[in-house]
Amino acid sequence: MNINNSIFNIQSEADFKAIALDVFKFQFEHNSVYRSFCDLLYIHPSEVNSVEQIPFLPIEFFKTHTIVSTNKAAEATFTSSGTTGSVLSKHHVSDLEVYKQSFRSGFKSFYGNIENYTVLALLPSYLEREGSSLVYMANDMIEQSKQPESGFYLHDLEALKNTLIALEAKGQKTLLMGVSYALLDLIEAHSFKLKHTIIMETGGMKGQRKELVKSELHEILKQGFGVDSIHSEYGMTELLSQAYSKGNGVFDTPPWMKILTRDPEDALTIQPIGKSGGVNIVDLANINSCAFIATQDLGKMKPDGSFEILGRFDQSDIRGCNLMVL
Structure with a gap:
């Protein structure tokens, strides 16, 4: 079609x-x-x-x-996260260019050109399994950003802390995308006062911590990172588009x-x-x-x-x- x-x-x-x-x-x-x-x-x-x-x-x-x-045969099959033995959702994607066009255009409509950002991804639970659509998106954003410090951080919170501080010192616009529990791990080890960084949580404790009410989670993250608001991404394996919140848990969608x-x-x-x-x-x-x-x-x-x-x-x-x- x-x-x-x-x-x-x-x-x-x-x-x-x-x-x-x-x-x-x-x-x-x-x-x-x-x-x-x-x-x-x-x-x-x-x-x-x-x-x-x-x-x-x-x-x-x-x-x-x-x-x-x-x-048309699938170019990729994205799978949901789940507990051992659970049945996973599978999204068979026959045209990855459509997915790329969707998340690239969607991000740009809310945040501008990805090349203006250093993209840091703290997504351990996603990186440690196969078939994550979020990892695919984050990897593309890292590549598109063309910034030398952009990259994934698995469990190296010390390196991530040092990168954030260095980027902040030179006033570099930065996007830190992270799963909720990993962001909490980071601010429990280090505290920040970030003026040039967007903190974007991608949801979920993934069984690593007790689930928190969003407003409570965001308050803790705001204090730990020294920011005025916590951004959020709303997406799922079964979708090729994302909604974004720039604060207060209110999401907007692309057209x-x-x-x-x-x-x-x-x-x-x-x-x-x-x-x-x-x-x-x-x-x-x-x-x-x-x-x-x-x-x-x-x-x-x-x-x-x-x-x-x-x-x-x-x-x-x-x-x-x-x-x-x-």
Whole structure:
């Protein structure tokens, strides 16, 4: 489907709606798992006139089925993190250029040119396994930054401390992306007063520490790094796009990504803005897999299109939708 350029050039709500409906029709025809799901719901593209009417595929399908809308072989298969023995989500990506275009354009729209930053990545739990889409993105950002100090830091917190201090001393704009527990490890060993560095947590204690409420985590990180705000990245294995927060846990999406919330008791009902519920994501960059996903997160939409993540469904249960036996 030759609409990739259209996806990354959306200028208005009307553009988004038109392309989303086109993508829905395309995936209904070319994604056998998604087509079966829509058929079970008795929903056909001829009857769908709004984004809210499009069926959202429960994210668990990425654990049990091959979700593709193309016959092209996968160039990469990204897998979710999980405990030993757990079933992992698999996202078969047939065109890595689409992924690169999505995360490069998305980052640029929020933060400007990556070449202006030194990119430091503190992602030990991701680096220590295969198939992380976040590591793929961070590695590309490190390469694109073209700064000699850019790189991954696995467990060498002393080297990371020294790099941060040196970059700060020369006023170099820096991005430190880190998993939450590793950032806490860093500030427990060293304290900072950073004026030129963005601290971006990518979520998760990954079983390494007790989970903290986001506001509490961010307060600790702000004090430890000496910064006014903690930025966040919201993404997942099953997506090719990311939302970003520049503080206070409020996220914004790039133009080709949109968040809706569904009724926690009725997975097929989209709620009005301002009401908390299950997070549904439209990610049009997922043109070759599924662009319409019902996640296990709970969130709340704001009138300007931004959103907050409030938590997750208990036991990762998406209630009201028992169509998992395709």
